[in-house]
Amino acid sequence: MTDWPIFDRTSKTFPLYSRANVGEIFPDPISPLNASTGFQANLEPGWRDAFVACGVWDHDLYDASVERNVLPAFGSYLYINMSLMRLFGVRVPGMGAEAVDLQYFGDMPGIPSYESEKRDFDDDPAYSEKAGAWLMNEVLLAKDLAAYDADRRTVLDIRSQRPDVATLSDAALAERITSFNDVLRGLFQRHIESSLKSGVGLGAISQIAAAVGRPELALTLVAGIGDVDSAGPSHGMWTLSRLARTGPVAELFDGGVEGLDARLRSSGDPRVAEFVAGLDAFLGEWDFRGPAEWELRALTWSLRPELALHTVDRMRGVSDEESPQIKNAERVRQREEATATVRELLAGDAEAGGQFEAALHAAALWLRGRERSRTTAAMLIHELRLPALELGRRGAEAGHLDAAKQIFMLFAEELPAYLADPGSFTATVRERERVYLEMFDLEPPFVVVGDPPPTSEWVRRSGRTHTAAVAGETIQGVSGCTGVTRGRARVLLDPNDPSALEPDEILVAPITDPSWTPLFVAASAVVVDVGAPFSHAAIVSRELGIPCVVSATEATGRIPNGALIEVDGTAATVTVIEV
CATH class of the missing domain: 3.50.30.10 (Phosphohistidine domain)
Structure with a gap:
């Protein structure tokens, strides 16, 4: 894959694509290196594996005429095949295409209805039976996240054995960039499985809450569930923000966040040293976190600590009474109260009560699983990012690249040729980067039906205007x-x-x-x-x-x-x- 920007072929059988959901993790175009190793190259097959594992179809369902059935890129912006997601909903008992639209994609006015694209083979009792068994055994009756915890141990072991990339040869750096594909494919399969399962769990809770006449309780029933990995940094930053409210640490923060990391580390004050030790522990645990962290080219908190320090600075002004722990405790109270209400409304109906308890457990379990798998994959993506940046740094130092980040303009299959003659790629990566950066100003169509329009027809973000809402709107x-x-x-x-x-x-x-x-x-x-x-x-x-x-x-x-x-x-x- 060396066409640039990336325009994957679309499926005529499954023609509806959406930026919803995937735009959360990829608001910007995907880089060539990340498309060919790391994210897209592994999430596509992992997602296919997940659908098959859910029992909704076998691998022969996929359109063999296209390379990317589930996760194509148009203009290097990633899309999810919404037709396949709807088909998943149709074949899972008790769901349906409309439930998938709401739970996974949110409100998208104007999209084609499922009935307008329905295929003759969509309704399949045999696969619905298999999906029903998956729903019962793998979603509602699941006890724990053992597979996800095992994935975490695998990745933590990889991270603990991370070599000093500065000591590796160029060939070893390139090998490390491409050496985790099998692990990533499995991580992404379980991430998609947990995403599908959490949507099923949320849908079941919503149906039960509506059935007892209290639909407004649906989300309260899954609030304050605890052990959610993506909430972890908030608690760590909160602790740091308390140390930064007074004394010499506060004085350094008051001087502005730009250059703050260096000022903190050059201070000889023991209270500042305590803060720096806490900051280093935080960055050691969350070094991979940052905007668009599944993009190899993205800067993370360890690569640019000011990103984290900015947020700590904002937290300094929040009173102790607004701590995440206090707010979470209130949500726990509300969840327990809502749970007791639904149990009371279902009293006397043992079957409905059992279904509620199973759905309640599954919804919380798989929401945790989704965030755990997402975080674990981000951890491993960082292990690709670091050797790539080192290879790019050497290329820039030798004059083959304008900057280290241009290394991400290579496709994985080009790495051997780059190592043999890096200077021969100078003009290529420079031109790709120019096009890549221009793509940031283009707003990709949110929904694509059939073939996407050419980028020449896309709206430019810099020229877009909005009608401001007025009072009362x-x-x-x-x-x-x-x-x-x-x-x-x-x-x-x-x-x-x-x-x-x-x-x-x-x-x-x-x-x-x-x-x-x-x-x-x-x-x-x-x-x-x-x-x-x-x-x-x-x-x-x-x-x-x-x-x-x-x-x-x-x-x-x-x-x-x-x-x-x-x-x-x-x-x-x-x-x-x-x-």
């Missing part, structure tokens, strides 16, 4: 976490610079991955342009105890920065009070 979204709050809107388009967010403001973001979620500690609510009930924004909001509305279409463009807004996470509305 309401944006309808999808509930991510219940609760109601009012506050000033802080519209942030990039997690790289969270410095504008003040404590108790409402964070309005285009899309969020785990690197955004520590900001939720400082925010009083979260509004996201796109997303679904099991997106990262929703899951972490439920853990940290703040209202959240996802799929609030074009909220970042329509809500004026600084406007007073009300977020009703239960009704899934965002109302502009004053501008």
